[in-house]
Amino acid sequence: MEMGKMKKSLRIKIISMGNAEAGKSCIIKRYCEKRFVHKYLATIGIDYGVTKVNIRDKEVKVNIFDMAGHPIFYEVRNEFYKDTQGAIIVFDVSDRSSFEALDSWLLELQNEVGNQSEVDNIAVCVCANKTDKKRVVDESEGRIWADTRGYHYFETSAQTGEGVTEMFQNLFEGVVSAVENGGKKAPFTTQLGYSKDQVEAIQKLKAARSDYERLGVNIGASNKSVAPGSEEAFKLLVAARTTLLKKCS
Ligand code: GTP
Numbered sequence: 001m002e003m004g005k006m007k008k009s010l011r012i013k014i015i016s017m018g019n020a021e022a023g024k025s026c027i028i029k030r031y032c033e034k035r036f037v038h039k040y041l042a043t044i045g046i047d048y049g050v051t052k053v054n055i056r057d058k059e060v061k062v063n064i065f066d067m068a069g070h071p072i073f074y075e076v077r078n079e080f081y082k083d084t085q086g087a088i089i090v091f092d093v094s095d096r097s098s099f100e101a102l103d104s105w106l107l108e109l110q111n112e113v114g115n116q117s118e119v120d121n122i123a124v125c126v127c128a129n130k131t132d133k134k135r136v137v138d139e140s141e142g143r144i145w146a147d148t149r150g151y152h153y154f155e156t157s158a159q160t161g162e163g164v165t166e167m168f169q170n171l172f173e174g175v176v177s178a179v180e181n182g183g184k185k186a187p188f189t190t191q192l193g194y195s196k197d198q199v200e201a202i203q204k205l206k207a208a209r210s211d212y213e214r215l216g217v218n219i220g221a222s223n224k225s226v227a228p229g230s231e232e233a234f235k236l237l238v239a240a241r242t243t244l245l246k247k248c249s
């Protein structure tokens, strides 16, 4: 090949995170080997694999470090966080505890990488996996979790293959773009039709224990001390809440 036509090559490092049995190894196997294994074979410590992809004008050699999700392997996997450029963080839509564990995985990533700006520049794809099963975590919950943290969200099934190629393509493109940009990740544009502030406002309204709390009124306040116009304000608030909740569902 002539020198001028030679493709530029690049090596990148990807890791997988998420609870044991969420399907990390199966998602990787589906992508690299186009197959699915029903039997659960827990990853012991870490699995390492390599794959090659073409992203725009670059030949990319991807080093994949597939981590064991079980807590007993923490001492083994913690060695492998450094220099990570991309991560898949996986939960199982049929197992709520795997969704609730996502924040602790982020914490582990932050603690092991150590440097916040390095963490901020890691391309992350959230995989809501096992969409072929009866789900207990719905799509909007997963999307909001990912979006409010600036991560791309994908619904995947390692069994059927849904979303897997698209997810990896997005991840690799994200990493390559960051490398081309001197290691800085491109700014995240929300995939949702609403802002982080709106989402937080909804979560606050949902979490409020009473209508008084929603209004920001003290529980002890008597009817007499209610400020003029508060009844109208309350109606407006309820209407706004209904509209926002509809938008989010
Ligand atoms: P650790 O290595 O222990 O951290 O687990 P892991 O996250 O790598 O899970 P693994 O990929 O080994 O999958 C766990 C179990 O879930 C296996 O029995 C898989 O067959 C099953 N599984 C994985 N993905 C899917 C999926 O998309 N759909 C269904 N129905 N089952 C899946």
Ligand code: MG
Residues within 6 Å of the ligand: 024, 025, 026, 041, 042, 043, 066, 067, 068, 069
């Ligand atoms: Mg595994």
